[in-house]
Amino acid sequence: MEYLEDVEIGAKTVVGEHTFTTEEIKEFARQYDPQPFHLDEAAAARSLFGRLCASGWHSAVMWMRLTVDHHRRRDAERRARGEPVARLGLSPGFRELKWIKPVYVGDTITYASEVTAKRLSKSRPGWGLMTIRNTGTNQAGELVLSFVSTAFVECRP
Numbered sequence: 001m002e003y004l005e006d007v008e009i010g011a012k013t014v015v016g017e018h019t020f021t022t023e024e025i026k027e028f029a030r031q032y033d034p035q036p037f038h039l040d041e042a043a044a045a046r047s048l049f050g051r052l053c054a055s056g057w058h059s060a061v062m063w064m065r066l067t068v069d070h071h072r073r074r075d076a077e078r079r080a081r082g083e084p085v086a087r088l089g090l091s092p093g094f095r096e097l098k099w100i101k102p103v104y105v106g107d108t109i110t111y112a113s114e115v116t117a118k119r120l121s122k123s124r125p126g127w128g129l130m131t132i133r134n135t136g137t138n139q140a141g142e143l144v145l146s147f148v149s150t151a152f153v154e155c156r157p
Helices: 022-032 041-046 056-080
Strands: 012-019 093-099 108-120 127-137 143-154
Touching: 012 056, 022 056, 056 093, 056 108, 056 127, 056 143, 108 143
Parallel strands: none
Antiparallel strands: 012 108, 093 143, 108 127, 127 143
């Protein structure tokens, strides 16, 4: 992670992409969101979605998985070049979560994050807060997921 001072407002990063399969949609739904339109093709066909689709939480979880993997890769690259790596702190939360379109079997979602604001923390010396707009876009270029998150980021020592 970059130190807060090095983070650029407006910087957009593609953190990864994921293709949703029938098996994983059903497995996630069985464990975390057992709605008929996530579990059964016939029930999904009769639903307002018209066919099997992923849980909105599944689409959000994939953003998190890809984001964590992305930061780990970038931090390893920095360390390999002998560069310092800032700590990423806790997240005080997210807001404006929107599941805009369903994610269907076979959809490939590209996840991206854009820094929209940053500031020094008033309560935690040596730390700042970074605000990020996170999105998921399907292979047709349609936005399917959007939310704003905030995270603590270490300031330069």
